[in-house]
Amino acid sequence: MSATTTEGRPAPADASAAAPRQGPLANIRVLDLTRVRAGPTAIRQFADWGADVIKIESPQYMEVSDGWGGLRDGPDFQNLHRNKRSLTINLKDPRGLAIFRRLVEQADVVAENFRPDVKFRLGIDYESLKAINPRIVYASISGFGQDGPYAKRPGFDHIVQGMGGMMSVNGHADNGPTRAGIAVADVAAGLFCALAVMTALLERASSGQGQWVQVSLLQAMISMLDFQAARWLMNGDIPVQAGNDHPTSIPTGVYPTADGWINIAAGEQAMFARLVKAMGCEELMAVPEYSTEEGRSEHRTALNAELSRRTREHGSAHWLEVFERGSVAAGPINRMNEVFEDPQVRHLQVAQTLQHQTLGAIQVVGQPFQLSRTPSQMRSVTPLRGEHTDEILAEAGYSEQDIAGFYADGVI
Known part of the structure; x- marks a missing residue:
């Protein structure tokens, strides 16, 4: 559990551990409502390249996790949420919703991966936020799409690997359908989402208008099938499990x-x-x-x-x-230890070191591409829940008295 002050506010982390925010996306502000993996994978691309990413979470008393329970200090959570600031808001409280709407006025991107109907119930859907800020790029990641017969189904990577065809071509036929050992649908959806948001931001530079970006795990998984999918679409071939062999190119x-x-x-x-x-x-x-x-x-x-x-x-x-x-x-x-001991991997500096307030020096997986003039940054570890609430609200124009009242009423 995150450390807190006697007032119920998160204890601040060591400010000296965080480097100044800079990079090619330093002029972009992202309001991050995402949870679990696909959404955070998308937003990590912005955080690492300098964007001001505000991770919006429920206040501690609401006992609503990010989907990881008590594993905030675990490797997965730390790897996904570095380089962000954390703000707690109760979006079900009208005053919390008003705070969020004020932040939208100055934001460039809002990202969420709730079930499709949740954003409408909360009043934070694209059309509602577009009325506040027409330049907003609104990113939605779902399991199966924002509409259609499966829209309301919960989307999980394992399920989508099966539905999207991955498990029918992976592994040995004798062992039956086999999932990949990584969350390939989640990660693919996150990366496609980041690419889509970047595309929308680039288009906004000429049109001045934002738009709604929609990505689903199912579409991402099918896209990742690549040539296997094309074999069916073009030739009517149904690929089968080939074990460790390439499906067509032998040996x-x-x-x-x-x-x-x-x-x-x-x-x-x-x-x-x-x-x-x-x-x-x-x-x-x-x-x-x-x-x-x-x-x-x-x-x-x-x-x-x-x-x-x-x-x-x-x-x-x-x-x-x-x-x-x-x-x-x-x-x-290679086994995982051998991967990171490999001289080429060391040369590429894939593992990046951060200084955590309680765990000490930790390592996370760095970005897989480089820019010659504006490299990615590992500035700060995953923030404590609500660590930057006071700071962000002050930037938004709220007084110390306002902020104290929000805490007292459970708004933040």
């Missing part, structure tokens, strides 16, 4: 070694030629069944058995060195 998959496993990707003709040369089995190129990309895909079981018999003769390090010299696409299969 691409996982191969056993004397001490573990490695990945090889050599389906393309020139790459396959380099593979068999590096392995000393160039005679495989002369086998009619393996001489073309189509043939290798059709006869994948026999070809994989041939290659696996050879890869088992030496350890993973041996083969990776051989393939490196031969310009063959291959790589280790």
